[in-house]
Amino acid sequence: MELHVQKLSVARGGLAVLKDVSFSLSAGQALVIRGPNGIGKTTLLRTLAGLQPALAGEINLDPDMMAYAAHVDGIKATLSVEENLAFWASVFGTQGIEPAMIAFALSDLRDRPAGMLSAGQKRRLGLARLMVTGRPVWVLDEPTVSLDQVAVAMFGKVIEAHLEAGGAAIMATHIDLGLKNAISLDIGAYKATSALEDNFDEAFL
């Protein structure tokens, strides 16, 4: 698995936010996207995962290779924790939800309706979902929000195991997960300038 992203431009609300983003990622690697609030990390991740079209550029991998997890994880509130994981396993055509249940310490919560989980427990369920997708590239937007220290460590272990098994991950996070094979990309340099800014001098001449 090799992901190559070339000259990708992405937009939000009809306005270009990032221009000409290029990077490559191999199996076993994690890419940590960095940049200030509002620069376009979420927009970039959503575009990579195929949830919105790119303005321009190339992504060599099919979105079907990717699993996306963000703040809204598509958790079904009335289904139990176990039913949620079983549902996703059926959607993605995979088997065996127990490893995900164990990795995120959800076993004791298996019968609880997801709507009754705390914010951190919900996030753990959303991250456990990644494991049952069976997809090689995980695209993660602020995955550690709401997680306590113990849960952050659980998540770090799961990501490390995913990379060791030949998967890859792209994530926007401010937390150092101590991953062995992580590279970082500061997207500040790719900020798209608006037409007004492009012609700023001319506007005054």
Ligand SMILES: Nc1ncnc2c1ncn2[C@@H]1O[C@H](COP(=O)(O)OP(=O)(O)OP(=O)(O)O)[C@@H](O)[C@H]1O
């Ligand atoms: N619906 C929208 N219409 C217009 N602009 C939007 C819309 N949603 C977001 N934006 C703007 O698009 C830009 C990129 O937003 P995005 O959420 O991708 O940034 P981010 O880097 O993930 O930010 P943060 O670190 O705060 O989560 C921001 O300037 C934001 O204000």
